[in-house]
Amino acid sequence: MDGEKDWGENHRTLVHDQMKKKYRSRIIIDKLVSIFAIVCLIAAIVPLGSILLEVIKNGAGVLSFEFLTSPQGSIISGNGGIGPAIQGTIIVVGLASLIATPVGVLAGIYLSEFAGIGLFPSAVRFLNDMLTGLPSIVIGIVGYVTIVIAIGSFSVWAGALALSIIMIPIVVRVTEETLKIVPHSIREGGYALGISKARITMSIVLTTAKSGVLTGIVLGIARIAGETAPLIMTILGTSLFFSSLNGPVDALPLRIWRFASLPYEHSHAFGWGAALILILMVLGLNVGLRMLAYRKGFEIRTEA
Amino acid sequence: MVALVIYSVAHGSVQIFSFEGLHFLTGTDWNAVEGRESFGALPYIIGTLVSAAIAMAIGVPISLGIAIFISEMSPSRLATPLSFIIELLAAVPSIIYGLWALFVFRFWIRDLIELPLYNAFHGSVPFFAKYPFGLDVFTAGIVLAIMIIPIVSSICREVMRVVPNSQREAAYSLGATRWETVKIAVIPYAKSGILGAAILGLGRAVGETMLVTLVIGNVIGAAAIPTSLFSQSQTLSSLIANEFNEAASDLHLSALIGLGAVLLMLTVTINVGAQLLVKRMVKVPSGEKT
Numbered sequence: 066m067d068g069e070k071d072w073g074e075n076h077r078t079l080v081h082d083q084m085k086k087k088y089r090s091r092i093i094i095d096k097l098v099s100i101f102a103i104v105c106l107i108a109a110i111v112p113l114g115s116i117l118l119e120v121i122k123n124g125a126g127v128l129s130f131e132f133l134t135s136p137q138g139s140i141i142s143g144n145g146g147i148g149p150a151i152q153g154t155i156i157v158v159g160l161a162s163l164i165a166t167p168v169g170v171l172a173g174i175y176l177s178e179f180a181g182i183g184l185f186p187s188a189v190r191f192l193n194d195m196l197t198g199l200p201s202i203v204i205g206i207v208g209y210v211t212i213v214i215a216i217g218s219f220s221v222w223a224g225a226l227a228l229s230i231i232m233i234p235i236v237v238r239v240t241e242e243t244l245k246i247v248p249h250s251i252r253e254g255g256y257a258l259g260i261s262k263a264r265i266t267m268s269i270v271l272t273t274a275k276s277g278v279l280t281g282i283v284l285g286i287a288r289i290a291g292e293t294a295p296l297i298m299t300i301l302g303t304s305l306f307f308s309s310l311n312g313p314v315d316a317l318p319l320r321i322w323r324f325a326s327l328p329y330e331h332s333h334a335f336g337w338g339a340a341l342i343l344i345l346m347v348l349g350l351n352v353g354l355r356m357l358a359y360r361k362g363f364e365i366r367t368e369a
Numbered sequence: 370m371v372a373l374v375i376y377s378v379a380h381g382s383v384q385i386f387s388f389e390g391l392h393f394l395t396g397t398d399w400n401a402v403e404g405r406e407s408f409g410a411l412p413y414i415i416g417t418l419v420s421a422a423i424a425m426a427i428g429v430p431i432s433l434g435i436a437i438f439i440s441e442m443s444p445s446r447l448a449t450p451l452s453f454i455i456e457l458l459a460a461v462p463s464i465i466y467g468l469w470a471l472f473v474f475r476f477w478i479r480d481l482i483e484l485p486l487y488n489a490f491h492g493s494v495p496f497f498a499k500y501p502f503g504l505d506v507f508t509a510g511i512v513l514a515i516m517i518i519p520i521v522s523s524i525c526r527e528v529m530r531v532v533p534n535s536q537r538e539a540a541y542s543l544g545a546t547r548w549e550t551v552k553i554a555v556i557p558y559a560k561s562g563i564l565g566a567a568i569l570g571l572g573r574a575v576g577e578t579m580l581v582t583l584v585i586g587n588v589i590g591a592a593a594i595p596t597s598l599f600s601q602s603q604t605l606s607s608l609i610a611n612e613f614n615e616a617a618s619d620l621h622l623s624a625l626i627g628l629g630a631v632l633l634m635l636t637v638t639i640n641v642g643a644q645l646l647v648k649r650m651v652k653v654p655s656g657e658k659t
Contacts, residue, residue, distance in 0.1 A: 119469055
C-alpha cells in the first residue's frame, strides 16, 4: 500500500517537472516571438523617422521666398527655385481631382445605392479593384497614347487624365464603403415621407456620409500629388511657368526626380527642398484628415 | 476605364511585337540605334522578378510581425497610434523613398551589410560576388520591402481582426501561450487573407517605378540580368521611366510600351489572384467587412 502511494507521488512529481521544463521553453519561445514582433515594428518605424529627419534637415536649408516662387535658374550656381513645379502640381492635381471627384463619387453612389447584387456591379467592383492595383507607369502610358499622341505634344490634360485614372478607384471605393455604413433607418425615414430615391440619395444619404466621402477625395488627392511615373510621359516637365493646358508643365515629384538624377550638390539640395514641400503637402493632408476622422470616431481604410 | 488602359497599351505595343515577335520576351539585346534596333525584354523581366522577390522575402515576415504585434499583443491604447504611424509610412510618396534611398539609405546598406558580406566571403559565394556600390538589386529590394510593409501589414491586421475571438479564447483555455494562440488559432484562420495580402504587396513591388529607377543602377542589355545580389540591374518599369523621354524612333517608343504591356499582364495576374484570395477570406466570417 505504502509503496504504491510512493510510486504515485514520484510519478506525479516527475510529470510535473517535465511539464514545468516544457512550459519554461514555451514561455521563452513566446517571449522571443514578442521581441521579434517589436523588432519588426521598429524596423518599419526607423525608415519613416529617418526619411522625415533627412528631408527636414536637408530641405529646410534651401527654403526661402525665392525658392518657392521663382523659376529654376542655373543649376550649377544654385539660383532660382521650384515655383513652376509647385504651380504645376497644383494645376495638374486640381484638374485631375475635378475630373475624378464627380466620376468617382457618382460611381460609388451607384454601387452602394442603386446597383444591388448582380453580375454587373460585382464586375464593376472587381475592375475597380484591379484599377487600384495597376502600376502607375502603365497608366502614364495610357495618358501618352490617348492624349499626347493625339494632340501631338505633352500636355496638362494628359497628366490630369492619367492622375484621375489613379484617383477614381480610390474615391469610388471610399464612397461606396461610407454610404454603406449609413443606417437603413435614415433612408426609410425618407421613403416614409414619399421622397424619390434620387432625392433621398442626394440630400439624405450623401449629407450623412459627407465627411466620409470628403475623406476619400482628400486621400485620393494626397495619393496623386506624390505620383511621378505617369507624369514623365504626360506632362514632361519644364523649367518655365504654366503657359497653356495643351503644353507641358512642371510638377514637384517630377522635379525631385530630375534634381536627384543630376550630379550637382545644388540640385540635390533643391531636390531635398522640393521633397520637403511635397511631403508637407501630402502628409499634411493625411494627418489632418486622420486627426479629424479620429475625433469624429470613424475609421479610414486606405488600402483596397 | 480598364478597357481604355488595355486598348492603349495594346495599341502602342503592336509595332514592337510585330517587329520582334516572341523574341521580344526572350531576347537580351537592347539597342535603340537606328538601323541596328534590337529589343529584348528578358533581362528586365528577370530584374523585376528578382527585386520583387527580395522585397517579399524581407517585407512579408516583417509586416506579419507588425500585424501580430498590433492586433494580438499591444494594449489597445497603443494600437491606434501605431497603426497611424504605419499608415503614414504608406502615405509617403515613392519618389521621396527614392530620394532617401539614393542619398541616405544606400550608404547604410553598403557599409553595414554589403561590404561586410563581401569582405567575409571574398567573392567565393556567388550571391555576394560583386564589389558593392549600394546601387543594386539588393538595395532596391530592401527599399521596396519598406514600401510594401504598410500595405501588407494593414491588410494582415484587418484579416486578423476578423478572426472571431472565440477562436483565441479556445486556444487560451487550453493553456496556450500568446504565441501559440497566434500560431494555432489566428494564423490558420487568416491564412488565405495573409497570402492575399502578400500577393497584393508583390503586385505593388512589381509595378513600383520611381524608387527602383533611382537605386537599381540602371544598366541595359544582357548586363541587366543580375548575377549576384550586389549587381546593378533594371526593371521593366524603371527602363520605361529612364528612356521614355529619350526615345527617338517610333519603334523604340513602341518597345517601351511593349514593356508596359508585359508589366500590365504581370500585375493583373498577380492582383486578380490576390483579390480572389482576400475576398474569400474576408467575406465568409463577417459579411459586410472588406
